[in-house]
Amino acid sequence: xxxxxxxxxxxxxxxxxxxxxxxxxxxxxxxxxxxxxxxxxxxxxxxxxxxxxxxxxxxxxxxxxxxxxxxxxxxxxxxxxxxxxxxxxxxxxxxxxxxxxxxxxxxxxxxxxxxxxxxxxxxxxxxxxxxxxxxxxxxxxxxxxxxxxxxxxxxxxxxxxxxxxxxxxxxxxxxxxxxxxxxxxxxxxxxxxxxxxxxxxxxxxxxxxxxxxxxxxxxxxxxxxxxxxxxxxxxxxxxxxxxxxxxxxxxxxxxxxxxxxxxxxxxxxxxxxxxxxxxxxxxxxxxxxxxxxxxxxxxxxxxxxxxxxxxxxxxxxxxxxxxxxxxxxxxxxxxxxxxxxxxxxxxxxxxxxxxxxxxxxxxxxxxxxx
Amino acid sequence: xxxxxxxxxxxxxxxxxxxxxxxxxxxxxxxxxxxxxxxxxxxxxxxxxxxxxxxxxxxxxxxxxxxxxxxxxxxxxxxxxxxxxxxxxxxxxxxxxxxxxxxxxxxxxxxxxxxxxxxxxxxxxxxxxxxxxxxxxxxxxxxxxxxxxxxxxxxxxxxxxxxxxxxxxxxxxxxxxxxxxxxxxxxxxxxxxxxxxxxxxxxxxxxxxxxxxxxxxxxxxxxxxxxxxxxxxxxxxxxxxxxxxxxxxxxxxxxxxxxxxxxxxxxxxxxxxxxxxxxxxxxxxxxxxxxxxxxxxxxxxxxxxxxxxxxxxxxxxxxxxxxxxxxxxxxxxxxxxxxxxxxxxxxxxxxxxxxxxxxxxxxxxxxxxx
DNA sequence: CATGGTTTGTTAGTCAAGCTTACGAACGCG
DNA sequence: CGCGTTCGTAAGCTTGACTAACAAACCATG
Numbered sequence: 001x002x003x004x005x006x007x008x009x010x011x012x013x014x015x016x017x018x019x020x021x022x023x024x025x026x027x028x029x030x031x032x033x034x035x036x037x038x039x040x041x042x043x044x045x046x047x048x049x050x051x052x053x054x055x056x057x058x059x060x061x062x063x064x065x066x067x068x069x070x071x072x073x074x075x076x077x078x079x080x081x082x083x084x085x086x087x088x089x090x091x092x093x094x095x096x097x098x099x100x101x102x103x104x105x106x107x108x109x110x111x112x113x114x115x116x117x118x119x120x121x122x123x124x125x126x127x128x129x130x131x132x133x134x135x136x137x138x139x140x141x142x143x144x145x146x147x148x149x150x151x152x153x154x155x156x157x158x159x160x161x162x163x164x165x166x167x168x169x170x171x172x173x174x175x176x177x178x179x180x181x182x183x184x185x186x187x188x189x190x191x192x193x194x195x196x197x198x199x200x201x202x203x204x205x206x207x208x209x210x211x212x213x214x215x216x217x218x219x220x221x222x223x224x225x226x227x228x229x230x231x232x233x234x235x236x237x238x239x240x241x242x243x244x245x246x247x248x249x250x251x252x253x254x255x256x257x258x259x260x261x262x263x264x265x266x267x268x269x270x271x272x273x274x275x276x277x278x279x280x281x282x283x284x285x286x287x288x289x290x291x292x293x294x295x296x297x298x299x300x301x302x303x304x305x306x307x308x309x310x311x312x313x314x315x316x317x318x319x320x321x322x323x324x325x326x327x328x329x330x331x332x333x334x335x336x337x338x339x340x341x342x343x344x345x346x347x348x349x350x351x352x353x354x355x356x357x358x359x360x361x362x363x364x365x366x367x368x369x370x
Numbered sequence: 371x372x373x374x375x376x377x378x379x380x381x382x383x384x385x386x387x388x389x390x391x392x393x394x395x396x397x398x399x400x401x402x403x404x405x406x407x408x409x410x411x412x413x414x415x416x417x418x419x420x421x422x423x424x425x426x427x428x429x430x431x432x433x434x435x436x437x438x439x440x441x442x443x444x445x446x447x448x449x450x451x452x453x454x455x456x457x458x459x460x461x462x463x464x465x466x467x468x469x470x471x472x473x474x475x476x477x478x479x480x481x482x483x484x485x486x487x488x489x490x491x492x493x494x495x496x497x498x499x500x501x502x503x504x505x506x507x508x509x510x511x512x513x514x515x516x517x518x519x520x521x522x523x524x525x526x527x528x529x530x531x532x533x534x535x536x537x538x539x540x541x542x543x544x545x546x547x548x549x550x551x552x553x554x555x556x557x558x559x560x561x562x563x564x565x566x567x568x569x570x571x572x573x574x575x576x577x578x579x580x581x582x583x584x585x586x587x588x589x590x591x592x593x594x595x596x597x598x599x600x601x602x603x604x605x606x607x608x609x610x611x612x613x614x615x616x617x618x619x620x621x622x623x624x625x626x627x628x629x630x631x632x633x634x635x636x637x638x639x640x641x642x643x644x645x646x647x648x649x650x651x652x653x654x655x656x657x658x659x660x661x662x663x664x665x666x667x668x669x670x671x672x673x674x675x676x677x678x679x680x681x682x683x684x685x686x687x688x689x690x691x692x693x694x695x696x697x698x699x700x701x702x703x704x705x706x707x708x709x710x711x712x713x714x715x716x717x718x719x720x721x722x723x724x725x726x727x728x729x730x731x732x733x734x735x736x737x738x739x740x
Numbered sequence: 741c742a743t744g745g746t747t748t749g750t751t752a753g754t755c756a757a758g759c760t761t762a763c764g765a766a767c768g769c770g
Numbered sequence: 771c772g773c774g775t776t777c778g779t780a781a782g783c784t785t786g787a788c789t790a791a792c793a794a795a796c797c798a799t800g
Contacts, residue, residue: 010758011757011758011759012756012757012758012759013758034747034748034749035748035749036747036748036749046748046749046750047749047750047751049749050749050750072746072747073745073746073747074745074746074747074748075746075747075748075749076747076748077747077748077749078748078749
């Protein structure tokens with residue numbers, strides 16, 4: 001049952017775009033195959049597929065790879081493969097405290113070339129020029145056509161890509177698409193860093209159609225994919241769980257309240273508490289933090305019927321007692337039927353998730369692949 | 371930014387269906403207007419609109435209402451109105467403990483004719499035949515074409531409309547579409563009762579594109595609309611928050627744990643606790659229950675960036691201290707930026723919500739209107 | 741080794757559904 | 771009373787999917 005309200009008109013050319021995207025998508029996720037295979041996979045006719053393949057081929061997005069290996073009856077199939085280097089995306093990850101990271105990313109999410117630039121604490125226009133410089137260097141470096149610029153930034157980002165607020169960078173109302181668009185004649189797509197990570201997991205790690213990723217770094221944020229779609233929330237604040245209060249009697253937070261999730265699980269606070277506790281009580285401190293996270297996550301898991309939650313953050317903190325305790329807590333708080341199918345896992349400290357997810361912003365908007 | 375993975379082919383006829391639905395949708399929500407108005411609203415050309423209008427008119431779905439009142443320059447516009455009685459939906463609400471309620475529902479959600487049948491505690495095949503009988507009577511009563519049968523039932527319902535489990539009715543793996551389809555030559559669409567309520571609020575009460583409705587009756591369940599779409603969850607368990615533990619030291623629950631949300635807020639338990647506490651401590655008991663609900667809801671509000679939460683249940687319980695305390699708790703636990711835009715409200719004891727939402731199951735699937 | 745069955749990809753033609761262009765009908769206004 | 775404006779429709783175009791039919795290339799088989 002698909003219950004989605006119709007809100008805009010449909011034209012034949014939208015149709016074509018959709019089917020083009022469907023073929024690219026199929027080639028990306030299922031690998032090279034023949035036109036006839038594509039027809040069977042997609043439900044389109046061989047004729048239509050041939051036509052679309054010609055179009056995509058003339059744009060260089062796909063390649064003819066020659067006949068299929070192995071013995072089969074009938075005329076040998078000619079394999080068609082996605083040319084993952086037809087375009088590269090200039091991706092920026094602005095979530096780091098110390099450095100902004102940028103990369104050229106291929107269509108399959110491969111990081112082709114990586115650069116970074118120090119920021120340590122720079123904010124406002126300084127941070128903006130650092131990001132611009134990074135993009136400039138990457139565009140210069142690129143050996144193939146650039147499809148666009150994808151930016152994953154901390155903070156709240158609206159539907160147009162304007163950063164409504166990013167306290168760490170002291171940004172408010174920063175129009176990144178305009179700023180970058182003025183210098184580069186390329187489409188620019190911007191999103192929240194945790195949302196980027198969620199998209200990367202969705203597109204490149206088969207995380208499933210419904211899951212939540214929780215980023216534990218300097219702060220704590222979440223990204224949600226529901227029904228194969230990113231959840232942004234009406235005011236674009238979905239995933240902003242850092243200042244959810246998990247312990248009303250906890251330590252004071254910069255936001256003025258006490259016991260925010262960020263106070264309990266964010267890396268700086270957690271490391272400080274571990275230091276104070278000493279090696280002996282390390283596991284217990286981590287388990288306590290995991291339990292607090294579990295209390296915050298359980299209602300979301302139950303309400304959305306989530307089957308997967310992924311934790312991202314420093315492996316030495318996130319994996320082990322922290323994850324185990326969080327998972328056990330969620331299971332113990334949710335109904336057997338709901339919590340049983342739950343897989344909680346750690347994606348380690350994979351900073352490339354944000355980079356590759358930022359590329360998905362662009363790939364999804366420009367080519368329809370994700 | 372629309373980030374939704376492409377998963378199936380698009381054909382020209384889907385296009386047509388989509389645009390038909392768009393016109394119906396526009397007429398439903400914005401009222402009668404001329405073909406030219408429809409063209410402006412929808413973005414389609416006047417020619418295309420005229421063609422679609424002819425098609426819809428010949429099916430009796432819309433009516434020509436004559437010229438528009440008032441003086442305007444140019445040729446007078448001929449108003450076109452949705453014929454909300456072109457079809458009726460046979461809707462069943464199986465969520466009651468005492469009685470199943472059924473109704474003939476018009477396209478605009480108006481309840482045209484209502485029937486009910488006692489069940490008090492009947493389960494299994496008995497409950498099923500009661501529901502079938504109700505549908506039979508309603509089909510007999512209908513004076514206009516019946517578009518289909520929509521059923522809102524407690525429990526977990528899969529994508530095909532099969533009731534995977536509904537403990538109250540002692541149902542497991544009950545294929546309602548098949549059972550009803552065998553007797554009635556009509557499309558049958560089945561969903562969870564809380565989801566039906568959510569759809570009714572979405573379609574007929576402008577509840578917005580993202581919100582959660584919490585049904586507090588014999589149990590406690592939630593329905594979620596995210597991005598104008600109903601959230602079902604991978605295992606169709608979204609909204610099953612009744613056995614979320616909100617108080618690990620609370621009273622034992624039938625599920626074997628302690629302090630489930632249902633133990634705290636469900637009507638029978640809440641009434642019993644009020645009885646024991648006496649009139650004097652009534653407000654305090656209600657506030658306590660509201661607070662517990664708030665603790666469960668806050669993480670969901672933060673994670674999804676929700677701007678609206680609606681409580682449904684007996685007005686004497688839900689409105690007042692319960693709602694106030696729940697709202698205050700959610701606000702106090704979520705970040706200012708997130709919680710500030712939050713509207714928590716009570717829809718009272720509007721049992722028709724489930725009936726009308728069950729009609730939306732059918733209207734949405736068959737006509738594309740919601 | 742010729743023949744037949746199978747699979748692939750293409751060619752030719754059809755159909756559906758949107759679009760643009762153009763026009764008659766009906767109004768208010770000067 | 772003519773003029774500009776708006777509405778709805780008619781005619782023809784374009785896009786993009788479809789079906790039907792076919793040539794090419796392979797395997798199997800007598």
